[in-house]
Amino acid sequence: MSGTEISFINDAFESNFVAPIGHQLDLFEEKVANYLGENCYCLALASGTAALHLGLIIAGVERESRVWISSMTFAGGIFPVAYQGGVPEFFDLDPSSWTISCDLLEERLFKAKKENRIPAAVVPTDLYGQGCDMDRLESLADQYGFKLIFDSAESLGAEFKRGRKCGTAGDASILSFNGNKIITTSGGGMLVSRSKDFIERARFLATQARDPAPHYQHSHIGYNYRLSNISAAIGVGQMTVLDDRVSARRAVFERYRQALDFRGVEFMPEPTGYRSSRWLTAAVFDPQIIGVDREQIRVALAREGIESRPLWKPMHLQPVFAGANYYGSGFDEMLFERGLCLPSGSDLTNDEQDEVIGIIKKTIGR
Structure with missing residues (x-):
């Protein structure tokens, strides 16, 4: 509030x-x-x-x-x-x-x-x-x-x-x-x-x-x-605080991006001219490069009482919409398989974010 x-x-x-x-x-x-x-x-x-x-x-x-x-x-x-x-x-x-x-x-x-x-x-x-x-x-x-x-x-x-x-x-x-x-x-x-x-x-x-x-x-x-x-x-x-909240979320995103700037870790892009609110920091972890998968990182965070969550499961993969037409190459499927939403609250402290970053680095051996 x-x-x-x-x-x-x-x-x-x-x-x-x-x-x-x-x-x-x-x-x-x-x-x-x-x-x-x-x-x-x-x-x-x-x-x-x-x-x-x-x-x-x-x-x-x-x-x-x-x-x-x-x-x-x-x-x-x-x-x-x-x-x-x-x-x-x-x-x-x-x-x-x-x-x-x-x-x-x-x-x-x-x-x-x-x-x-x-x-x-x-x-x-x-x-x-x-x-x-x-x-x-x-x-x-x-x-x-x-x-x-x-x-x-x-x-x-x-x-x-x-x-x-x-x-x-x-x-x-x-x-x-x-x-x-x-x-x-x-x-x-x-x-x-x-x-x-x-x-x-x-x-x-x-x-x-x-x-x-x-x-x-x-x-x-x-x-x-x-x-x-x-x-x-x-x-x-x-x-009264909407713009402040957006600035805070963007700062959280940027801090993650700089701290986890490793090959095999990618963050949601921001095309030229766009300004995302960065509601959630979404990252993709390539297991073939970093040696661990998204789920291992999520579980490592969970062990320390830190909630993270996979990206949305595409609707064409949901049982309730089985058989619906889908057009694409499966890029969204890859994001779901490898993607993780990291703690992104507007009130996330630097110490809290450092803890998340430290666990991820340790998990991927960095």
Whole structure:
């Protein structure tokens, strides 16, 4: 916590608005919209998954709709496709950025147009705090006519080229404020769009789709997806330290990178012009070069009570999506096999980080 949250929480209690309505909720949406710029509109919701679900509904995804999506992502970034009865098709990453391969997308879109099989939507994931190629993805969306929803759950505070903030592109973007993100509302998410109509339609669905009438009347299926005013108050306080948190995470990443600058150890790249939030420090360990594998390093850290975690297991390898179409060469599979997310908290001390670094060096014999 930043230390300022309690004053906003007290304001919420004093107003007697503890439900999903109130000044703090409006203020949180306003703070995020002002931070992102580009005339964005924001809708604060119970989770990033809820935000993606509403985004897909507004985008027209329904039963049998094809949705093209990054395979290396969190389950919450794909499950809403299943909620809608859509058909996910998974895509590999670009080794230069570790985000969805635009070359592969363009190649498949060219073939899909000939077959009249353009997807209803494409959902690229901003992986571990690094944004996708917004410009090229928006250009492809304009050219081929699909809806574009960015999963920016992990990248609030990151920037693409020209200082354009992640979370501002496409038809909509989704953010997450889960407890493990750079800033948190304990749980929560946000739907962001430059279209006011997109957000207002989502707002209607997020509040049980109640028709304007003195009684409760419903002509559409709605959802109870709004964020509470209390949680939003936490978010207002968290927004005051967002840039500081990003700077801290970037410093953690850079310290790891310099200390573990060995052949056989690689870190997530940052293409020219990008500015990742470095939400998590992701590293890849090549066992053929360093003599030990990712799992041996993870276990060595665990023995000392230090948690680390493999990179996301690609969705096309998950039992629940067995048989789904996958396009790529398996770069994401290699990242999962060899990759490890290291302790990356904004409050990680130098001594704590030195302990992690020391264990890794000892494990790989350096």
